[in-house]
Each structure stands twice: as structure tokens, then as C-alpha cells.
Amino acid sequence: xxxxxxxxxxxxxxxxxxxxxxxxxxxxxxxxxxxxxxxxxxxxxxxxxxxxxxxxxxxxxxxxxxxxxxxxxxxxxxxxxxxxxxxxxxxxxxxxxxxxxxxxxxxxxxxxxxxxxxxxxxxxxxxxxxxxxxxxxxxxxxxxxxxxxxxxxxxxxxxxxxxxxxxxxxxxxxxxxxxxxxxxxxxxxxxxxxxxxxxxxxxxxxxxxxxxxxxxxxxxxxxxxxxxxxxxxxxxxxxxxxxxxxxxxxxxxxxxxxxxxxxxxxxxxxxxxxxxxxxxxxxxxxxxxxxxxxxxxxxxxxxxxxxxxxxxxxxxxxxxxxxxxxxxxxxxxxx
Amino acid sequence: xxxxxxxxxxxxxxxxxxxxxxxxxxxxxxxxxxxxxxxxxxxxxxxxxxxxxxxxxxxxxxxxxxxxxxxxxxxxxxxxxxxxxxxxxxxxxxxxxxxxxxxxxxxxxxxxxxxxxxxxxxxxxxxxxxxxxxxxxxxxxxxxxxxxxxxxxxxxxxxxxxxxxxxxxxxxxxxxxxxxxxxxxxxxxxxxxxxxxxxxxxxxxxxxxxxxxxxxxxxxxxxxxxxxxxxxxxxxxxxxxxxxxxxxxxxxxxxxxxxxxxxxxxxxxxxxxxxxxxxxxxxxxxxxxxxxxxxxxxxxxxxxxxxxxxxxxxxxxxxxxxxxxxxxxxxxxxxxxxxxxxxxxxxxxxxxxxxxxxxxxxxxxxxxxxxxxxxxxxxxxxxxxxxxxxxxxxxxxxxxxxxxxxxxxxxxxxxxxxxxxxxxxxxxxxxxxxxxxxxxxxxxxxxxxxxxxxxxxxxxxxxxxxxxxxxxxxxxxxxxxxxxxxxxxxxxxxxxxxxxxxxxxxxxxxxxxxxxxxxxxxxxxxxxxxxxxxxxxx
Numbered sequence: 001x002x003x004x005x006x007x008x009x010x011x012x013x014x015x016x017x018x019x020x021x022x023x024x025x026x027x028x029x030x031x032x033x034x035x036x037x038x039x040x041x042x043x044x045x046x047x048x049x050x051x052x053x054x055x056x057x058x059x060x061x062x063x064x065x066x067x068x069x070x071x072x073x074x075x076x077x078x079x080x081x082x083x084x085x086x087x088x089x090x091x092x093x094x095x096x097x098x099x100x101x102x103x104x105x106x107x108x109x110x111x112x113x114x115x116x117x118x119x120x121x122x123x124x125x126x127x128x129x130x131x132x133x134x135x136x137x138x139x140x141x142x143x144x145x146x147x148x149x150x151x152x153x154x155x156x157x158x159x160x161x162x163x164x165x166x167x168x169x170x171x172x173x174x175x176x177x178x179x180x181x182x183x184x185x186x187x188x189x190x191x192x193x194x195x196x197x198x199x200x201x202x203x204x205x206x207x208x209x210x211x212x213x214x215x216x217x218x219x220x221x222x223x224x225x226x227x228x229x230x231x232x233x234x235x236x237x238x239x240x241x242x243x244x245x246x247x248x249x250x251x252x253x254x255x256x257x258x259x260x261x262x263x264x265x266x267x268x269x270x271x272x273x274x275x276x277x278x279x280x281x282x283x284x285x286x287x288x289x290x291x292x293x294x295x296x297x298x299x300x301x302x303x304x305x306x307x308x309x310x311x312x313x314x315x316x317x318x319x320x321x322x323x324x325x326x327x328x329x330x331x332x333x334x335x
Numbered sequence: 336x337x338x339x340x341x342x343x344x345x346x347x348x349x350x351x352x353x354x355x356x357x358x359x360x361x362x363x364x365x366x367x368x369x370x371x372x373x374x375x376x377x378x379x380x381x382x383x384x385x386x387x388x389x390x391x392x393x394x395x396x397x398x399x400x401x402x403x404x405x406x407x408x409x410x411x412x413x414x415x416x417x418x419x420x421x422x423x424x425x426x427x428x429x430x431x432x433x434x435x436x437x438x439x440x441x442x443x444x445x446x447x448x449x450x451x452x453x454x455x456x457x458x459x460x461x462x463x464x465x466x467x468x469x470x471x472x473x474x475x476x477x478x479x480x481x482x483x484x485x486x487x488x489x490x491x492x493x494x495x496x497x498x499x500x501x502x503x504x505x506x507x508x509x510x511x512x513x514x515x516x517x518x519x520x521x522x523x524x525x526x527x528x529x530x531x532x533x534x535x536x537x538x539x540x541x542x543x544x545x546x547x548x549x550x551x552x553x554x555x556x557x558x559x560x561x562x563x564x565x566x567x568x569x570x571x572x573x574x575x576x577x578x579x580x581x582x583x584x585x586x587x588x589x590x591x592x593x594x595x596x597x598x599x600x601x602x603x604x605x606x607x608x609x610x611x612x613x614x615x616x617x618x619x620x621x622x623x624x625x626x627x628x629x630x631x632x633x634x635x636x637x638x639x640x641x642x643x644x645x646x647x648x649x650x651x652x653x654x655x656x657x658x659x660x661x662x663x664x665x666x667x668x669x670x671x672x673x674x675x676x677x678x679x680x681x682x683x684x685x686x687x688x689x690x691x692x693x694x695x696x697x698x699x700x701x702x703x704x705x706x707x708x709x710x711x712x713x714x715x716x717x718x719x720x721x722x723x724x725x726x727x728x729x730x731x732x733x734x735x736x737x738x739x740x741x742x743x744x745x746x747x748x749x750x751x752x753x754x755x756x757x758x759x760x761x762x763x764x765x766x767x768x769x770x771x772x773x774x775x776x777x778x779x780x781x782x783x784x785x786x787x788x789x790x791x792x793x794x795x796x797x798x799x800x801x802x803x804x805x806x807x808x809x810x811x812x813x814x815x816x817x818x819x820x821x822x823x824x825x826x827x828x829x830x831x832x833x834x835x836x837x838x839x840x841x842x843x844x845x846x847x848x849x850x851x852x853x854x855x856x857x858x859x860x861x862x863x864x865x866x867x868x869x870x871x872x873x
Contacts, residue, residue, distance in 0.1 A: 017635025021621050109420070110597050113610035117419065124420050169634065271635035324634040332637050333625060 017271050022111045023173045024325040029107035030177030033123075036100035037154035038185045039069060043087055043097075044147035045218040047140065049211055050080070068192040068219075069185075071095055080140055088143075089135050097150055101130050116164035119157065126153035169270045176263040176320065183256035184313045186220055190243050190253075191306035194236075201237040201298050213239060220251045240302055241294040253309060254289040260316060261286045271324070278319035285312045366397055366405060366792045367785075375780035376518050377794065378443055389444045389842065392557065397441065402790030409440055409787050412546050421542050422603055436539055437835030439786045440550055443797060443817040444558075450813055450841045453516065453524060456711030457801060458809045459701060461512050464531065464688050465805065466704040468508040472498045472684065482703050483696045487720075490771055491693065492741040493532070493686025495649060497656060501673055504577050505806070508682040511570070511644075512803040513537070513816075516711070518782035525714050527779075527798065529697070531681065531689040533646050536836070537802050538604035540816040541566060541611075543838040559843040561813035566802070567611035573806030574612075574642050577678045588641035591615045591631060593622070595647050595663045605646050619647075624667030627674040642678045643668075649683050691740040691774045692718055715777055719770035728775040729766065732759045735775040736826075737766065750826060752778050781826055786819055786837070796820045798828050799839065813841035 046065050053061070062078050066086075071093060074086045090096040094103065105127040112120050126149075133139075133146055158178075165171050193216045199205065205213050213234045217223040220243055229246075230238045246252040261282040268279055289309075297305045372383055379390045386394040397405075416422070416435040445453075470477050471488055478485045488494055513534030515527040544563055548555060571590065578588035594605040596618050609616035621631050622640065630637035645652060651661040656669040671677045687693065695716040698709045717724035717735075728735055732751055739747035749762045766773045781796040788795075801815030817839045818828035828834040 017633035017638065019615055019617065019621050020632045020634055021618065022615075023634050106597075111616075112420070112603075112606040113616050117610075120420060121418050125418055128417075267634070271633075273635055327632075329623060329625075329632075329637075 018114070018169050020325045020327075022114050022170070024321075025107045025111045026114065026170050026173040027177040027320070027325075029104045029111075029123075030174040031181040032100045032104035032107065033154050033157065034178045034181040035095060035185065036097050036104065037151055038182070039087060039095065039097050039100070040147040040150035040154075041221060042069065042189065042219045043084070044144060044151075045215055047080075047143065049215050052211060064192065064196055068189045069095065070188060081135075084140055084143070085135050088146075089133075098130055098133075101127050101150070114170055116160070118160050118164045122153070122157045122160050126150070126157065129153065169267060172263045172267050172270070175259060176267070179256040179259040179263070180313055180317055182251065183253050183260065184310055186243065186251060186253050186256065187306040187309045187313070189219055190216065190240070191303045191310075194240065194302035194306075197236075199236040201240075201295075202235065204233045204235050210234065217243075222249060222251055225249050237294055237298060240298060244297065244302075244306075245289060245292065245294060247290075253306075254286075257282065257286050257289055257309075260313075264316075264320075267324070273323070278316055278323060281312060281315050281319055285309065285316070366400060366402060366790070369791055369793050370785065371794055373780070373783070373794075374520060375796065376520050376522050376782040378518075378782055378784035378797070389446060392554065393442070393444070396551075396554065397785070397792055405440075405787055405792075406790035408550055409790075412438055412440060412550065415546060416542070419542075420603060421539070437819075437821060438539075438543055438546060439795075439819055439835055439837040440547065441785050441787055441792065442547055442551070442838045442840045443784050443799075444840045444842065445799075445814070447842050447844050449524070450561075452710065453801060454811050454813075456524075456526075456709070457512075457514055457803050457811060459705065459707060459710050460514065460526070460529070460697065461509060461803050461805050461809060463701040463704045464512075464529065464697070465506070465508055467700045468682075468685060468688055469506050470704075471687065472508075473500065477700070477703055480703070482699050483693070487692060487696075487771075488687060491687045491690045493649065493684065493690060495684030495687075497669065497673075498682070498684040503682045504579055504678050507577070507805055508685050509688070510573055510577060510680040510805050512805070513800045514803065516799045516801065517714070517779055518799075520780055520782075523712075524799075525712050526697070527714055528691065528694060529689040530800075531685040533648065533681070534800070534802070535601040535604055535646075536800060536816045536818075537566060538607040539836050540802070540814065540839070541607075543816075543836060544814075547838040558840060560840040561843060563812045563814050566812045567608060569804055569810045569812065570608065570644075571612040571614070573804040573810065574614075574644050574680055576806035577680055578641050579675050579678045581675050582641040583639070584641075589615075589639060590642045590644065591617045591622075591640050593617055593619070593643050593645040593647055593665075595619075595651065599646070601646065608644075614644075619663050619665050622665040622668070624665060624671050627667070627671045627676050629665070629668065629671050629677045640677060642680065644680050649686065652679070652683065686741070691716075691738050692720070692771070695774065714779060717775040719766050719773045719775065724775075725766065725770060729763055732763060734778055736778050737762050737773055737775045739772055740774055741772070748827070750778065753824075753826075778826070781820070781828075784817070784819070784837070786821075786835075788821075793823070795823070796826055796828070797837070814839040 042065065046061060050061065062080070062083050063073070065083070066073050066078075069087065071086065074082045076082065086093055086096060088097045091099055091102075093099060101123075105123050108115060108120060108123050129149060130153075161171070161174060165174075193212075197209065197212060199209075213236070214223060217226050217234070217239060222243060226234075226239065226242050229242060242249065242252065244253050247254055247258070249255055261279075264279050264282050370380075372380060379386050379394060381387050413435060416438060422435050467477065471494075475485075477483050478488060509531045511534060513530040513536065515530070516524045517527045518524055540563065574590045575588055578585050582588050590612070591614055592605055592609045592612075594602060594616055596602070599605070606616055615621075615631065617631055617640075623630055623632065623637075625637075629640045629643070631640050647663050650658045651663045653664045653666065653669040654661045655666050657664070668677070668679075669683070672679055672683070694713065695718055698713055701707060701709045717728050719725045719728065728737070732749075733754070735749075735751045737749040737751070742748075749758060751759070754762075762773075781798055783794040784797045785792045786795040797817050797819050799815050799817050801811055804810040817837045819835045819837055820826055820828045821833055821835045825833070
């Protein structure tokens with residue numbers, strides 16, 4: 001039988017729990033970095049697709065992109081230049097790549113002593129690299145390397161985090177932030193796509209729309225993994241199943257929710273709190289995803305199903321805040 | 336800008352001094368071409384072209400290096416500081432508010448016997464100053480005996496009446512002290528000022544060492560330099576020894592470092608020290624006081640805090656007690672402190688002993704409490720409240736350095752020889768309006784040391800700030816922060832005024848002449864691309 005967690009080390013460790021502010025910073029840092037990575041991947045994929053399309057078909061996809069990223073459209077005419085400005089450089093848009101990485105770094109800077117020096121150095125380097133870019137004429141055509149750098153920088157940061165930071169409570173908040181954000185962004189992207197496209201679930205998509213579906217899978221970093229599972233023939237129901245319910249693919253909704261759930265359980269143990277609320281919501285969502293069948297989901301409408309997933313993620317987020325980061329002092333004193 | 340004493344001094348010319356000692360390839364160029372000696376004590380040279388024995392190996396190494404290589408090493412070091420985020424914040428400048436603290440790659444070397452003297456002197460000083468603080472916040476014997484004038488203490492901006500009659504653990508008020516030393520032209524050290532409130536800079540001392548170890552690995556071994564890496568551990572031991580009597584777990588108190596937050600100029604240092612000590616870095620909003628006990632808000636509920644290493648000034652510690660508009664502090668903290676439920680390090684009100692006018696009395700203070708002569712002397716200081724002193728100073732303003740008594744960081748200073756008539760007149764008026772607020776000292780020629788300036792070695796003025804820890808015992812890590820006045824001829828070393836710093840090597844043994852092995856130039860490694868030809872010591 002396995003001894004309980006901390007069976008051997010507990011007596012030497014200092015008191016349980018970490019500063020609420022620190023946990024909060026780690027959580028947000030991780031969310032913002034995940035968001036930057038997602039936006040970079042998606043915009044990159046969209047730009048590639050744009051090059052393959054006629055100008056008329058291209059116009060519509062920008063609106064879709066903004067909707068998938070939940071970003072309000074920039075003022076005036078929407079064209080690739082001001083779009084990239086909004087999604088990549090804008091400081092006014094808190095979800096632009098530059099903003100996300102700046103905010104992630106600022107969050108980590110507040111808690112530098114809690115992460116490893118390697119983590120800080122990597123994020124700081126990524127930040128310095130990103131702010132070095134300025135919007136300029138035809139920047140867009142050379143932008144691939146930039147988006148690659150953002151994604152690689154984020155991946156490197158994750159690898160460094162996993163191999164240099166103790167997988168204790170702080171690391172769990174980083175996991176939590178990353179996977180709450182991922183569950184939300186993937187739900188949003190996939191939901192928007194299914195709402196927009198006309199499709200027959202069981203029928204492989206034709207050439208005219210093939211690129212759109214490839215775009216969806218690429219936007220989730222899932223194209224290659226999908227091909228391995230189902231070959232390059234894209235059938236909407238399979239794509240939906242893969243992105244929503246696959247238990248092993250790290251960018252599926254189910255995988256993300258599983259991780260959120262696991263992190264919440266460990267945090268509950270470590271803080272010695274019976275934090276019923278977030279665990280209950282996450283558990284419910286996890287059960288839903290584990291036992292749903294894709295046919296039912298599509299029959300009821302993928303969009304509304306995914307909107308519900310997003311709402312549940314929001315509820316988990318609020319519950320985490322309420323229990324761990326910003327609890328009222330009076331209740332603590334009373335207990 | 337003129338050098339401080341105006342004279343054009345002997346230029347060091349390469350051929351005469353180096354022809355026999357170094358390999359031929361180095362004769363093409365010497366990085367010391369523009370090196371000047373002046374009246375000040377020079378750390379490296381005892382005479383033009385003749386390095387002191389302890390600097391000979393270093394001198395040889397530097398001679399062998401072309402400017403590009405020096406420049407490259409310096410850039411690599413700067414980059415590593417930037418990437419590690421070893422920066423300080425410049426106030427009042429929105430964009431680019433983070434700046435690296437300039438680091439100079441040429442180490443400053445202190446002999447074992449010099450260090451022994453410094454260590455003894457500073458131990459004596461911190462012991463006496465603690466006795467002094469205890470006395471003025473309790474019985475005031477030294478005031479009754481007329482050694483230090485009563486009005487001087489009570490008119491001090493940093494005197495805290497709230498501390499009267501309050502006992503602190505171990506009777507130690509100053510746990511962490513940074514004392515600024517200067518080397519006078521005769522080679523002896525003197526105390527320029529004490530920093531008894533929240534001295535900073537120790538993280539740069541450690542960072543400089545880390546970088547230098549990468550740049551001069553073999554020289555480190557050959558020289559026999561005392562390590563300093565145990566500073567954070569010593570600091571933690573000092574803080575833990577200060578646990579209050581009421582602490583429930585006295586053997587294992589909870590220590591936290593209180594920072595004003597990410598906007599503070601020394602924020603990097605706060606994170607660095609907290610990380611190295613393995614303690615929580617807290618902001619005011621993380622703490623709360625309930626029933627005179629301090630807690631921090633953690634994810635598993637509230638946890639009691641026993642010792643706070645506070646890097647927040649007295650004024651901002653507790654809005655209920657000091658500045659009401661402070662949002663950096665913790666409401667009720669001072670009451671918890673008074674109740675003996677938490678220790679603040681340093682104690683509140685230590686600033687009274689580093690007031691620049693009280694400084695003038697420190698030799699008397701040492702004699703009064705310890706019945707000893709000061710081991711390290713003070714710099715001659717004129718008190719503006721003394722009529723004779725003031726008259727003398729006002730007549731010689733152009734040769735004096737005038738300082739506001741309660742300021743630090745190089746603010747509120749007049750440097751006579753470098754000042755304009757207008758500035759001098761402004762200070763004259765200020766001194767006459769408020770004599771208690773100013774002191775004056777003769778302009779010192781701070782010792783100078785070789786520094787890398789754009790690939791060449793030039794001389795710049797330096798001082799030395801060793802860090803003294805006082806808990807169960809007095810601890811000094813061998814070395815300190817050598818601060819450099821980077822603008823040519825400048826005498827101001829503060830980081831806020833364009834100063835930099837360099838690593839300080841305290842040698843394990845004092846060398847006798849010719850004791851040092853000369854290290855071949857090729858040993859100098861740029862740490863981006865370590866040379867393969869290292870470690871061929873002659």
C-alpha cells in the first residue's frame with residue numbers, strides 16, 4: 001500500500017499553505033502565458049490560411065477569428081494590419097500577445113522568489129524578445145517566426161517549470177491556471193467553429209471547406225494528433241470528439257478539465273482544507289465530459305454544450321478565488 | 336569635469352613598466368594607456384606603473400587583453416544581469432523604469448590584515464551604537480552625562496518617541512547594518528557614514544561575485560579569496576535568533592521579509608534575499624493584525640508571523656501609528672510589536688543613530704560605552720549648530736562637502752569643488768536657515784581603483800560598504816559592496832546618482848612581496864565562450 005502523500009516529509013516541512021497573493025500571481029501568470037500561446041498559434045494558422053484564400057473569403061474569417069478569441073473588433077475597417085495590431089501589439093487589449101506576456105511576466109516578477117531562477121530568466125527573455133518587435137509595414141508577411149518564438153518560448157517555460165520547480169502547491173496553481181485557460185479557449189474556438197460551419201456530422205468534408213477544418217485542428221495544435229488517430233480524412237463528428245472528449249490529447253477539453261480536477265484535489269490535500277466548492281464543480285464537469293457521447297452533444301448543439309463548459313470553467317475560477325485567494329478574514333478568525 | 340584636485344597627473348605609459356614581464360604579443364597595446372594617478376590612494380598602483388603586490392597577477396592579466404575582449408566580457412556580464420533581472424528601479428521615469436546596476440569586472444582586493452582591522456572596528460562600532468540606542472530609548476545616561484547634547488537627539492527626524500521604554504529582544508536594535516568606509520590618501524580606512532535603517536545593496540555584492548567567478552575562475556583559486564555566499568544563511572540565523580519571547584515555537588519562528596512591493600528600487604534584492612533564505616516575501620496587504628498578533632494570509636488560512644525583516648521605512652510601517660497615508664504598512668503592526676508578539680528587524684527608531692550630526696559623536700559614544708578608542712576613525716565633521724564650525728564652513732564652502740543630516744542615497748548634497756557659485760549660495764542660505772539640518776566635511780579624496788571603461792582601464796573613485804549582522808553574535812561576511820563613481824572625477828557612488836559596483840576580494844593571507852603567481856593573459860575567460868587554454872599559471 002502506498003503511504004499517504006507527505007507521510008515521510010511532513011514533520012520536517014514548514015506549515016502548510018502559501019501566501020494567497022503568491023498563489024494568485026502564479027495562477028494568473030500561467031493563464032496569461034497560456035493565452036499568449038493560444039493566440040499566437042491561432043493567428044499564425046489564420047495567416048497561413050489567409051494566403052491560400054481569395055480576398056472575399058478572407059474577409060469573413062477575421063471576424064470569426066476575433067469571435068473565437070473573444071476580442072472586440074477594432075474600430076474602423078477590419079484588415080489584416082489593424083487586426084494584427086489588436087491581437088499582437090495592442091496594450092489596450094489585455095489579451096493581445098504583447099499584453100499577455102507583459103502581464104504574465106509582471107505577475108511572476110511579483111513572486112520571483114517563489115519560482116526557480118531559470119523560470120524567471122526564461123519568461124524575462126521571452127518578454128524582452130517580444131517587446132523588441134514593432135508593428136511595421138508588411139510585418140505580417142514575416143510574422144511566422146515571431147509566432148513560432150512565442151509558442152516555443154511558452155513551451156520552453158513550461159518545460160523549465162516542470163523540471164526545475166518543486167511540484168508542490170505553487171506548481172499546482174500554475175497547472176490550474178494553464179488548464180482552466182486552455183479548457184476555456186479551446187471550448188470557445190471549437191464552439192465558434194461549429195456554430196459557423198454548416199456540416200453533416202458523419203460526412204467527410206469536401207475540398208472547399210477542408211481548409212477551415214484543418215484550421216480548427218491546427219489552431220488547437222491537434223492536426224497531426226488527429227491524423228494519427230483518424231487519418232487525414234476529416235469528419236466533423238470525429239474532429240468534435242477528438243477536441244472535446246479525447247482523454248489523452250493535451251489540448252482537448254476533457255484532458256484540460258481532468259488536469260484542473262487533479263490539481264484541485266492535490267491543493268485541497270496540501271492546504272488541509274475541505275474546499276468543497278471548486279472540487280465539486282470541477283468534478284461535475286469532469287463527469288459530464290467523461291460520460292458524454294459525441295452524438296448526444298452534436299444533437300443538442302455543440303455550441304451550447306461548449307458554452308456550458310465555459311460557464312462551468314468560470315464558476316471554477318470564481319470558486320478558487322473565493323476559497324484560496326480572497327477569503328473573508330472574519331470567517332477565518334471564527335473557525 | 337575636473338579631477339577633484341585639479342592637477343594633471345602622471346600618465347601611465349605602457350613600455351617602461353611592462354616590457355620584461357609580459358608576453359610579446361601584449362606589447363602591441365596596453366589597456367592602461369589612459370590610467371591616471373592623482374593625490375588619492377590608488378588601490379592598484381603604489382607608484383606609476385608599479386602595482387601593489389596583491390594586484391600584480393590581476394594587472395598582468397588585464398595588460399594581456401585587447402580592448403575588444405574586455406568590452407565583450409563586460410557586455411556579456413551586463414547581458415546576464417539584464418536576463419536575470421538584476422535591476423533597480425529608477426523613480427519618476429515611466430518607460431524603462433528597470434535599469435541594471437552597472438557592474439565593473441575589475442575586482443577590488445583587500446588584504447587579510449586590512450580586513451581583520453575592519454572587522455574589529457565595525458564590530459566595536461555596532462556594539463557601541465546598539466548600547467547607545469538602548470540608552471537613549473531608556474535611561475538616557477549619555478544625555479544626562481552631557482556627552483551627546485539632548486537637543487541633538489530630540490530634534491532628530493528619525494527619533495521615535497513611541498520607542499521610549501520599549502524593550503527589544505536581546506536589546507539589539509540594529510541587526511543589519513551597512514557602514515560606508517572610505518580609504519584616505521595614506522591608505523587607512525575611515526567611516527563615512529553608518530546605515531542603520533534599511534541598508535541595501537547586499538544582493539549586488541553576491542551577484543557581482545557570481546559573475547566574477549565565471550570571468551576569472553582560475554584567478555580565484557590562485558588568489559585565495561574568502562567566500563561570501565553564506566551571507567543569506569547568516570542573515571537568516573540572525574533573524575531567527577531575534578524571535579520574540581512570546582513566540583509559540585521559539586526554536587522555529589516564522590520569519591518573513593516585508594517589502595514595499597514591486598515598485599521599490601530594491602525590489603530585486605528583496606526577492607533575492609527571501610528566495611535565498613527560503614522565507615516568505617510579504618507585502619503589507621498579505622499581513623493582518625488580530626489581537627496584537629501578526630498573521631499572513633495563506634491558501635490554507637492565516638499563519639502567525641514571528642520575525643519581520645522589514646525593508647519598509649519607519650514612516651510607512653503602520654498607518655495607525657506613523658504616516659496615515661501609508662498603504663505599504665500593516666495597520667496595528669506597531670502595537671503587536673510593542674506587545675512583544677513580533678520582532679521587527681531593524682527595530683523602529685534606529686535612524687537616530689545614523690543621523691549625520693549624531694555621527695560626529697560616534698567616537699565619543701564608543702569611548703563612553705566601551706571605554707575604548709575607536710579602531711576605525713570618523714571623517715572630520717563640522718556641525719552647523721556650532722557657531723565656530725559654521726563660520727569656518729561658510730568661508731570655505733568651495734572645499735567642503737555639505738550633507739543634509741537625515742538624507743541618504745546621495746540626495747541633498749553639495750560637493751564644494753564641483754559646485755557652481757549659485758549652488759553654493761543656495762546651500763549657504765539653507766544652512767543659515769536651518770543649521771541643525773546640515774553638516775559639512777572636508778572634500779575627501781576617495782581612493783581610486785581601476786575600472787573598465789569602454790574596453791580600457793581607467794581609474795575611478797570607490798568606497799566600501801561591508802554588511803554587519805548582529806544577532807546572537809556579530810557576523811561580517813568578508814567583503815562588501817565596493818561602489819564606484821562611474822562619471823570621471825565624480826565622488827558620488829550612490830546607485831541613484833549614476834554609481835556602479837564591483838566585486839570585493841578579501842584575501843585569506845596577506846601576500847609578501849612577489850608571493851603571487853603571475854597568471855597568463857589567456858586565463859582571462861569571457862564567460863560566453865570559455866577559453867580552452869586556461870590554467871597555465873606561470
